[in-house]
Amino acid sequence: MPTGEAVETVQLTLNTIRGLSMDAVQAANSGHPGLPMGAAAMGYALFARHLRFDPEAPDWFNRDRFILSAGHGSMLLYSLLFLTGYDLSLDDIKNFRQWGSKTPGHPENFMAPGVEMATGPLGQGFATGVGMAIAEEMLRAAFPDDVGHWTYAICSDGDLMEGVSHEAASLAGHLQLGRLVYLYDSNRVTIDGKTDLAYSDDVAGRFAAYGWHVSKCDGMDVDQVDQRIAGAKGDARPSLIVCTTTIGYGSPNKADSEQSHGSPLGVEEVKSAKIALGIPLEPLFFVPGEVREHMLEVGSRCRKERIASENKIDEALKKRLAGEMDHSWERHLPVFEGAMATRASSGKIINAIAKGAPQLVGGSADLTDSNQTEIIGGDTFSARSRMGRNIHFGVREHAMACAVNGLNLHGGLRAFGGTFLIFSDYMRPPIRLAALMRSGSIFVFTHDSIGLGEDGPTHQPIEHLMGLRAIPNLAVFRPADANETAAAWKIALERNEGPTALVLTRQPVPPLSLGIEGGLRGGYVLRESSTDPSLMLIATGSEVSICVEAREMLESEGIPTRVVSIPCWELFGEQPQEYRDSVLPPSVTARVSVEAGATLGWDRWIGSYGKAIGLDHFGASAPYKRIYEEFGLTPEKIADAARSLV
Ligand SMILES: Cc1ncc(C[n+]2csc(CCOP(=O)(O)OP(=O)(O)O)c2C)c(N)n1
Known part of the structure; x- marks a missing residue:
């Protein structure tokens, strides 16, 4: 008293x-x-x-x-x-x-x-x-x-x-x-x-x-x-x-x-x-x-x-509390070769970051392997082991996201939590709150589309990407390949004033980009057209490589086609007008967007004359390549849509 x-x-x-x-x-x-x-x-x-x-x-x-x-x-x-x-x-x-x-x-x-x-x-x-x-x-x-x-x-x-x-x-x-x-x-x-x-x-x-x-x-x-x-x-x-x-x-x-x-x-x-x-x-x-x-x-x-x-505080802790982080991982990024799911590249990147940055901790809601969120050698946080960096949140997505917010708000740690994108619905309140609170929470969402295949429509997100993009101050990153995934992690770690959602594939995607610079701007020209573009294919994530194939077809028919990747709409939207116009020249109105999800909102990038290819209905259970074919997410169908515009 x-x-x-x-x-x-x-x-x-x-x-x-x-x-x-x-x-x-x-x-x-x-x-x-x-x-x-x-x-x-x-x-x-x-x-x-x-x-x-x-x-x-x-x-x-x-x-x-x-x-x-x-x-x-x-x-x-x-x-x-x-x-x-x-x-x-x-x-x-x-x-x-x-x-x-x-x-x-x-x-x-x-x-x-x-x-x-x-x-x-x-x-x-x-x-x-x-x-x-x-x-x-x-x-x-x-x-x-x-x-x-x-x-x-x-x-x-x-x-x-x-x-x-x-x-x-x-x-x-x-x-x-x-x-x-x-x-x-x-x-x-x-x-x-x-x-x-x-x-x-x-x-x-x-x-x-x-x-x-x-x-x-x-x-x-x-x-x-x-x-x-x-x-x-x-x-x-x-x-x-x-x-x-x-x-x-x-x-x-x-x-x-x-x-x-x-x-x-x-x-x-x-x-x-x-x-x-x-x-x-x-x-x-x-x-x-x-x-x-x-x-x-x-x-x-x-x-x-x-x-x-405060006077005797350990220097290492002081740095951590100031948000200082070892970014040397960027220099030591694994060389990504061959096709690889972006969840897999994310897993490698997490481990590259974790080596130099002890403040990185996190876990999954019982999907550690699927989400590739394990910090290898990081031990499990438990009642007995408080040094563990891997948190098993159990099948509790909602509480996980709240806890991730608490871990980040506390200071001294950067925390992530993973699950399937479909279950982001179970986490929406704390994701929204993280954005409002300006918390640097990181949410790792894998199995990001119909591309997850056989688990079927209960597990295939449709409206989720757009739903997340609608949350102010949330950066939603859907990388097309490993380099873009590295860019996404870099952005996520540097965003101390807001959360980031990483939206990652289960299925392999080919390497497409030459480095991480394009991804760091949120959107960029991934494949230039042979001459001035008369058409643009704009996509995110796993659909970018399909657009690259469609571009080959269109170019061979003499239609100069540019492919634009916009892994992070929010970040791209924040770029100077000049840059955005250089990526999406206003004079090129023939634009096709391709994303395996709800098309609502794509008019932001394709304008009134563009065509949005996506999924405005539920998916289906089958091997993923078949689903993509059945729902028209193929190079041929994209090329068809494109031809109708030029
Ligand atoms: C998730 C959520 N649902 C509904 C509400 C609206 N709401 C505000 S207070 C309240 C009832 C609260 O009762 P209690 O928690 O016992 O507070 P007290 O009556 O003691 O003030 C509700 C339903 C809310 N704030 N949050």
Whole structure:
């Protein structure tokens, strides 16, 4: 307990958090007052008595991580950040949910210091914290003198209903992530009403069965929460503390009801609640001097420790935290000869990178061989071996992607996760969140089209590429050969401000490009026409080589044909207009795009006069060459389409 923590001050602090939350939601005329009012004691116990943080250095590498998984309760987090002295002012609180404010409706990690990740989509925070805890274990194993912290979260009924939290809890229990301490705000209310409408799990029993340490307490009682956190820290298992709380605590007519969950209490009800809690009605956003003083003291609690730890930090760790990476692998890339699936070239590249870059870690959702994601000789990360670099996420794609985000957000590591492209659907929420959070997560998707063959249409992605391309700030790379795959990895590693999806073939593709330079621009002329082009074939991935064959046919008929490869639309789109026009001269309007997937969107590159060849229907189960023939993805059919344009 920090010095000067009188019982009255604690109570006053809890009520200040409640008052600020009510006022901010009321002023914004939208938001969620219920959770902050009910979970104020949980938040206080954590921040004042356990969480190691320093508002003067929000990025302190060895800080404890705290995630408000139930992001709709953002005013709880903002109140705590403001009161403890982060660069978040009372005006920011007053501007809750307003244009340009640091206090958006749901927390966003790049908007305010002290916010570790964006939360709001329930379950994401829970699962991302698991990745942060894995990162801590890995880094502590490598730098035992420098790293050692806890990962905390407050999660809600909604978080624990979401499937992804089930996956992530199972993984965390298996891996025995003992430095994970989650406080469950068990207020038994969601939007529709009481949780018994839809939820009758024995949550404690469920988590015990996952291998977690579970304890229970009155979540309205700071001392009890404090003691349970202390108990959790003393246990080698991940911990869930079931904190029984009252949503909207203090509101005479709306507490313990869904009415306090997600809308302003109303001016009169706020007044009644303030009277009930003993908060002065005026001024609004009232912060008693002793509360501010006490909470600033709380905020300075770890300053000495922070400065000392930053002063002695290991040089190698410092470099890693700065994102410095050994790029010598580019010089030592294997020489790629002969046809090879891009998943296979990716596997070789991963291992080339991994040799010089210990921060590269990753794994697959039970498809390690298929995805070629193993770091050979890298050992398996497990409850016994924290030095392992290969993570077996199990058949848990959603939790894997969240964990990959957590690993990358933590700092000090670059993490990837692999599965089949078709199952990117199971990962879409964290992929989107990675893009929003500006996390450098790397997603390795193999078996990228009908080219996977016999497994059939349940496994053959159609709309996935376009669906991924529609996510802002996600670079989607579908390389045509090994060199482009190397370019894709280089781009992925250099993208610290956004995620990359690598979309790779199962089937072999011939070597086509001369080096990685073209791929590094996202799009380039792969085969020039014999004279000024009258036609362009534009493709990605495995369809580029088919276009090269079609070009031979067309050229032999006297049609000068250029082949353009655009492995990464986003990157190509960012190139200067001049460069793009040099690759796709505006005067050449006869353009055919070829991609084994949905054609929606190709008009961006082929214009109004072009023809898009792709698949706007499901695939089929057969050897892949037959499927390509049946669906018209052959040099002959491409040449036919091209002839009709010139
Ligand atoms: C994935 C997802 N689905 C739905 C929602 C919309 N939503 C926001 S809060 C909420 C209910 C939350 O109940 P609970 O988690 O118990 O929070 P509390 O009522 O305690 O504030 C829902 C369904 C969401 N944010 N995320």
